[in-house]
Each structure stands twice: as C-alpha cells, then as structure tokens.
Amino acid sequence: xxxxxxxxxxxxxxxxxxxxxxxxxxxxxxxxxxxxxxxxxxxxxxxxxxxxxxxxxxxxxxxxxxxxxxxxxxxxxxxxxxxxxxxxxxxxxxxxxxxxxxxxxxxxxxxxxxxxxxxxxxxxxxxxxxxxxxxxxxxxxxxxxxxxxxxxxxxxxxxxxxxxxxxxxxxxxxxxxxxxxxxxxxxxxxxxxxxxxxxxxxxxxxxxxxxxxxxxxxxxxxxxxxxxxxxxxxxxxxxxxxxxxxxxxxxxxxxxxxxxxxxxxxxxxx
Amino acid sequence: xxxxxxxxxxxxxxxxxxxxxxxxxxxxxxxxxxxxxxxxxxxxxxxxxxxxxxxxxxxxxxxxxxxxxxxxxxxxxxxxxxxxxxxxxxxxxxxxxxxxxxxxxxxxxxxxxxxxxxxxxxxxxxxxxxxxxxxxxxxxxxxxxxxxxxxxxxxxxxxxxxxxxxxxxxxxxxxxxxxxxxxxxxxxxxxxxxxxxxxxxxxxxxxxxxxxxxxxxxxxxxxxxxxxxxxxxxxxxxxxxxxxxxxxxxxxxxxxxxxxxxxxxxxxxx
Numbered sequence: 001x002x003x004x005x006x007x008x009x010x011x012x013x014x015x016x017x018x019x020x021x022x023x024x025x026x027x028x029x030x031x032x033x034x035x036x037x038x039x040x041x042x043x044x045x046x047x048x049x050x051x052x053x054x055x056x057x058x059x060x061x062x063x064x065x066x067x068x069x070x071x072x073x074x075x076x077x078x079x080x081x082x083x084x085x086x087x088x089x090x091x092x093x094x095x096x097x098x099x100x101x102x103x104x105x106x107x108x109x110x111x112x113x114x115x116x117x118x119x120x121x122x123x124x125x126x127x128x129x130x131x132x133x134x135x136x137x138x139x140x141x142x143x144x145x146x147x148x149x150x151x152x153x154x155x156x157x158x159x160x161x162x163x164x165x166x167x168x169x170x171x172x173x174x175x176x177x178x179x180x181x182x183x184x185x186x187x188x189x190x191x192x193x194x195x196x197x198x199x200x201x202x203x204x205x206x207x208x209x210x211x212x213x214x215x216x217x218x219x220x221x222x223x224x225x226x227x228x229x230x231x232x233x234x235x236x237x238x239x240x241x242x243x244x245x246x247x248x249x250x251x252x253x254x255x256x257x258x259x260x261x262x263x264x265x266x267x268x269x270x
Numbered sequence: 271x272x273x274x275x276x277x278x279x280x281x282x283x284x285x286x287x288x289x290x291x292x293x294x295x296x297x298x299x300x301x302x303x304x305x306x307x308x309x310x311x312x313x314x315x316x317x318x319x320x321x322x323x324x325x326x327x328x329x330x331x332x333x334x335x336x337x338x339x340x341x342x343x344x345x346x347x348x349x350x351x352x353x354x355x356x357x358x359x360x361x362x363x364x365x366x367x368x369x370x371x372x373x374x375x376x377x378x379x380x381x382x383x384x385x386x387x388x389x390x391x392x393x394x395x396x397x398x399x400x401x402x403x404x405x406x407x408x409x410x411x412x413x414x415x416x417x418x419x420x421x422x423x424x425x426x427x428x429x430x431x432x433x434x435x436x437x438x439x440x441x442x443x444x445x446x447x448x449x450x451x452x453x454x455x456x457x458x459x460x461x462x463x464x465x466x467x468x469x470x471x472x473x474x475x476x477x478x479x480x481x482x483x484x485x486x487x488x489x490x491x492x493x494x495x496x497x498x499x500x501x502x503x504x505x506x507x508x509x510x511x512x513x514x515x516x517x518x519x520x521x522x523x524x525x526x527x528x529x530x531x532x533x534x535x536x537x538x539x540x
Contacts, residue, residue, distance in 0.1 A: 067378040
C-alpha cells in the first residue's frame with residue numbers, strides 16, 4: 001500500500017489527525033530506563049504500544065538518534081511499527097536537500113535502510129534534489145513550505161512576482177512535484193493564516209503541521225484553516241507535549257492520555 | 271585552533287584550494303577492497319594518505335555513509351584525519367536545516383559525535399536553525415547560497431526587493447550570521463558570474479565551491495570570479511573526479527595525480 005493510501009485509511013480508522021513525534025532525548029528519558037542499552041527503543045515502544053490506535057502517523061526526528069549514535073534504535077523503532085502496527089505510516093523527519101546523485105543515496109537510506117513510508121525534504125535546491133525521492137511512487141515526500149520557527153520569515157516571506165517564497169514552493173509542489181501524487185507539505189501551526197493561503201493553492205494535498213504544543217500553535221485555527229473539504233488532509237504533530245506528558249515510569253500512560261486529548265480537541269473543530 | 275585558522279594555515283602550507291570530497295559509493299570501490307568490512311574506511315584512508323599534502327580540506331558527504339549503514343566508517347575516517355593530519359580541516363557535508371531544538375541535536379552529532387571542524391547547513395528556515403551551529407565559534411558553518419545543480423534556479427533565482435534569494439542569503443550571512451566570524455557559503459562552480467556577485471557582497475568570506483569535474487564547472491572562471499584579494503577564499507571541491515580517477519588497486523595513486531593536477535590548474539589562475 002502506498003503512503004497516501006495508508007494515510008487515507010488511518011485517518012478514517014483511528015478518526016485521528018494526530019502525528020506523534022518520536023524525538024527521544026536520551027537525557028530526558030524516565031529514570032526507569034536509565035542505563036539500558038536500548039533505552040531509546042524501549043521508550044518509543046512504550047509510547048507506540050500506548051498510542052497506535054489514536055494516531056494517523058509517527059514521525060521520528062532523525063537528529064535525536066544521530067546525536068546519540070542511536071541509528072540502530074531508529075531502525076528498531078521503524079521496524080517495530082512496520083511489523084506490529086503496519087497500518088500506521090512512519091515519516092522519517094530528515095529534511096534532506098542535496099544534488100541528485102547525493103539525493104539518490106538519501107533515498108536509499110530513508111526507503112531501504114530505514115524503510116520509512118515517507119520522509120521530509122528541503123526545497124531550496126529545487127526539482128533535481130526532490131526527484132530521487134518523488135520517483136518512489138509508493139513513498140511520501142513531505143516538502144518544507146512554511147516552517148513553524150520564528151525566523152522562518154527571513155527567506156520564506158520574501159515576495160517575488162507577487163507571491164511569497166513559501167507560496168512559490170506550494171505552487172511548485174502542486175504543478176511540478178506531484179507527478180506521482182505522493183507530495184505533501186510542511187506548514188507550521190504557528191502561522192494559521194498562511195495555512196489557509198496554502199490550502200487554497202493545494203486543496204487536496206496532505207499537510208504535516210508541526211508547532212502545536214511546545215511551540216504554541218492554536219489547534220482550532222489549524223483545523224479551521226488547514227483541513228480539506230473532507231475534514232482530513234492534516235497530520236498535526238506533537239512531540240514534547242506527548243512523549244514527555246508524564247516523566248515517570250508511567251510515561252506510556254501519560255502519552256496515551258495526551259494523545260487522546262489532542263485527538264479529541266482536534267476532532268471538536270473538524 | 272578554529273576552523274578558520276586551520277583553513278588560513280593550510281591554504282598557505284599546502285598552497286592549495288582543493289577540497290577532496292570523500293563520497294565513497296560502496297558499489298564503485300576498487301575490486302581489491304570488495305568484501306572487506308571496513309572497505310569504505312580503507313578506501314578513504316588510501317586517498318587521504320595520498321593527498322593530505324595537496325588539499326585544503328576534506329569533505330565527507332554523509333549520504334554515502336548513511337545509505338550503506340556505514341556511520342562507524344564515517345567516524346573512523348574523520349578520527350583518522352584528526353589524528354594523522356590534524357592540520358587538515360574536515361567538513362561534514364550534511365546540509366542540516368531544522369528548528370532550534372533539533373539543530374542543537376545536529377550540532378551535537380557534527381561536533382561531538384563526529385568531531386568535524388565544520389558542517390554544511392541549509393538556510394531555508396533562517397537564523398534560529400543556524401544559531402546552534404554558529405554558536406560554536408571554533409567550528410565552521412557553511413551555508414548553502416547558490417547551489418551547483420541545474421534546478422537550483424527555481425527558488426534561488428527568484429527576485430525580491432531587487433535581489434535574488436541567493437543574494438539575500440549572502441547578505442544575511444554577512445550581516446547577521448557571521449557574529450563569530452565562522453560563517454562560509456556554498457556557491458556552485460557552475461554559476462561563475464554569480465560567484466562574482468557574491469564575492470562583492472562578502473569580500474573575505476570563504477566559499478565552498480562544488481561543481482568542477484563531473485558537474486562541469488570551469489576552474490579558470492571559478493578562480494577569477496571567486497577568489498579573495500589575497501588569492502585564497504576558496505575550497506574548490508572535487509569528489510568523483512579524484513576518488514574514481516583510477517578504478518583499480520592503484521586508486522590512491524590515481525587520486526594523488528588527479529588532486530595534483532587540479533591544484534596546479536587552480537594555481538595557474540591565482
């Protein structure tokens with residue numbers, strides 16, 4: 001099944017637009033896991049087992065694994081989801097951007113080594129960076145458009161030919177990069193008006209929306225401005241708000257409670 | 271010693287502006303290395319031992335290691351250069367770009383896990399992505415500005431307020447991102463006129479210039495348009511043209527010959 005098919009099904013099955021960000025900081029794990037050689041994987045497994053029926057996807061952020069030489073536990077995490085909850089797509093958050101021959105190597109990493117359903121990419125280098133990923137029609141390619149961080153305005157809000165740079169990215173994604181119907185966009189929850197503008201450009205394209213929770217985005221506005229006519233189209237990510245909801249040995253229960261609350265809050269506005 | 275100090279010294283000591291790109295494709299290594307568990311490291315070591323007196327830096331491209339689960343051999347390669355030829359700076363080519371808390375993790379990866387002297391980063395997300403790297407005053411932060419690939423024009427050539435996006439990046443690098451004097455720019459050899467424009471904006475900043483060799487950039491134009499008044503300021507990268515110059519067991523000798531030729535060709539125009 002392709003990433004887009006999995007996403008369509010899980011939105012319905014779990015009645016959820018929540019993406020759980022698996023960003024485990026080794027120094028912030030609960031004390032009960034301290035010292036275990038696979039502490040990161042055990043932490044993720046606890047959260048996954050407790051939330052798989054409440055989410056539309058998982059998104060491990062590669063930086064947290066790379067920083068702690070835990071590449072193997074990233075692979076174990078994705079393998080575990082694929083084997084145990086194959087209905088839940090996994091997005092590898094790596095924000096790749098490089099020339100074509102290098103992008104081929106990154107595609108091999110994301111889709112063969114880690115077997116992720118989708119990855120995130122950076123559009124700054126243009127089509128020939130994106131093509132090696134987009135050519136994998138069964139995988140999703142989620143392109144940075146309008147990011148959630150404060151200084152994203154420096155380049156993304158510059159206006160050229162009457163359109164901001166992030167609108168140019170949205171138009172390119174719609175007209176040039178979606179030839180396999182597997183493109184999606186990253187749009188920060190912290191800019192809901194811009195979410196509306198981009199939804200108007202790409203009426204049906206899925207959006208990955210980071211920035212609710214720790215970064216302060218407003219859930220109501222995100223749903224009102226970002227969802228499709230079908231009431232879906234969004235993967236609303238929360239990382240810290242869910243994985244550190246409870247910092248004790250009851251972290252998995254805490255994560256379930258926080259995921260349920262976010263799912264229900266989102267569904268209130270759909 | 272900081273990255274910038276190392277670079278200044280090695281430009282003089284080796285009289286070279288050549289950056290050797292260590293991008294070892296496991297499927298293209300010489301037959302004599304086939305099947306060895308540390309084939310990638312052995313290949314790199316051969317090239318490093320044969321070229322260390324002819325280069326101004328090495329640049330391992332992380333994608334080639336990530337694709338083949340060879341993270342350990344990337345680390346062995348950087349450790350080997352640091353221990354054996356400590357005068358030669360190492361640039362980890364990873365093109366990172368993410369929100370601040372994630373960028374902190376990537377800084378830990380590049381500067382602690384791998385102990386690289388410098389890394390490459392993507393400017394699309396702006397200052398708060400770059401700051402966790404720039405705050406390491408002893409390390410270099412090499413920011414994508416005008417990349418060498420054909421479709422780089424799609425976003426980078428858009429004009430806003432009379433300046434292209436890549437010129438905006440150059441101005442931001444000069445005025446906002448160089449507070450520790452450790453910023454540098456990536457500018458493709460395939461666009462020499464633009465190299466001139468950016469040199470005018472940033473008269474002293476080092477430029478990493480990929481795109482000579484396999485990508486077709488013209489060495490004479492690169493040197494004429496890109497070097498500083500001091501006749502340095504450039505790290506001119508060649509990867510495939512050097513590491514695959516000879517595909518037999520004499521690959522290291524081949525790499526030395528190709529590096530020497532490129533160094534001398536560059537020096538003709540300085």
